[in-house]
Amino acid sequence: MDIIYVGLALLLSLATWGLVELCSRLMEETP
């Protein structure tokens, strides 16, 4: 079970970094 919850924490962090990338791209694309 430990590996599932640690994995979940890493997955959510990765998704959040994806949000950073998305915001960054939006910032460059938005006139």
Next chain:
Amino acid sequence: MNSASWMQLVLYFVVLLALVKPLGTFMAHVYQGERTLLDPIARPMERWLYRLSGVDAGEEMGWRRYALALLIFNLLGLLAVYTLQRLQCFLPLNPQGLSAVVPDSAWNTAVSFSTNTNWQAYGGEVTMSYLTQMLGMTVQNFVSAATGMAAAVALIRGIVRHSAKTIGNFWVDLTRTTVYILLPLAILVALVLVSQGVVQTFGAYRQVPLLQPTTNAEGVQVGQQVLAVGPAASQIAIKQLGTNGGGFFNVNAAHPFENPTPLSNLVEMLSILLLPAALVYTYGKMVGDTRQGWALLTAMTIIFVTLLSLAVWEEQSGNPAFATMRIDQAQTTINPGGNMEGKEVRFGVANSALWAAATTAASNGSVNSMHDSFMPLGGLVPLFLMQLGEIIYGGVGSGLYGMLAFVIVAVFVAGLMVGRTPEYMGKKIEAFEMKMASLMILVPILLVTTGTALAVSAPAGRAAVFNPGAHGFSEVLYAFSSASNNNGSAFAGLSANNPFYNTLLGITMFLARYWLAIPALAIAGSLVRKKKVPTSAGTLPTHTPLFVVWLIGVILIVGALSFIPALSLGPIVEHLTLLGH
């Protein structure tokens, strides 16, 4: 309500608002790197920490790097708290020999404390060792609060600076917040609490003789009781100041060892709103126009006082169902009257309602009464305060950046209405800022509604609800409103310490924290690059009473449109049912 209750409410606001300016000014000095009274002690400590961690205090960060540092630091904190709970049975400072925390509960607690939510599915005194409480919970109480304040300060810099690329240094903001602001205040409050009788010891739980021996359910005479103690005062001080809220004991600040006297109650209530309110003034100081801070503080205070009045009125009016049970709800010199179910006699109705409003306005989540026992509309108040997005003072830092998202929306809508390009603090508010502000407002709404829908649809979610009907729905809605806004208080009546709720609420708390902080930092990154636009006749002044009213309108309309349907299924229908009786 008697005159003593009125006086306590007035005293609370007078002291709170009197402290806003001096503390707000002090924090502005701290964040601007100016000299402060604490420099002789704090500066050497700060420098030592930089040397120890290899931080270059002069280095500036762009918003992406700032966000990365924030995310990595918080992920490491989460993993550390998780590991500590799982290994506590092998570690020192565990005089009760408590076993390892089960994985789903450890996950929920680790996310909860690292995100400044402090939702507690566990009972502190029967689950966590002293080491876990101190190294896990208390440390996260400091650094999660400092993380929120750092993000808010980065956003302020984004507004203040122009034609630039950087918004500060996360490690410096985190360190300065902890060393100059949180630590000194926490020491002060902890000492006051100890003076009032809040426990602070490493000793084991005490077995004491009962004053009135009794018999238990099996008919056996019981003459002794185990009293849980521990290093509570130091944790309680920061849990209130950092708007964390996680109790050392299961019943939180209703426990006489956490909150023994009316004075400890006043100090703890002041600690809840002190930093969020003062930070708004800090904002005004840092942008060079304190009227901006006062305008935001006025909007927050008007909404807070209005909702608090509803809660006090409802609770003081009493429960019509109690009348048929011949329960005395009349107010006398020795009886506060009203609905006293789930409330401590030493606090009464006014202080219980005030605490409930303050703790949910400020994303704190500690309680001194059981919100589940409030009247339906009294319980609606904490629920709605959370659902507004924890921006009425709000969490330390997160409340300010959440409120600034609403300011951006208010300015943008006002600009559309008069056909001018919206501006705020000399910066043009354009499509990107609106997208980010919308994300910040919509993410918690989506999390509350989706989480509640999942829980009431799934058998595992429904099985944990003790009360049938509208009240049970309110309990689930409250849990997800609390987790989705990083509050942490519970309505009770929901058996949430199971894999379903622990996992789902953990995911909710994580997204509620970082999927708001990231857009806030992105707004900072966007605004910092912009040129300053000179004020013209077409600029909407944002410090006037008109703007305050407009901002309140935007906040309430968004909150009402999003949550009145859900509230109608819970507290509103319960209120109407009670009236029907």
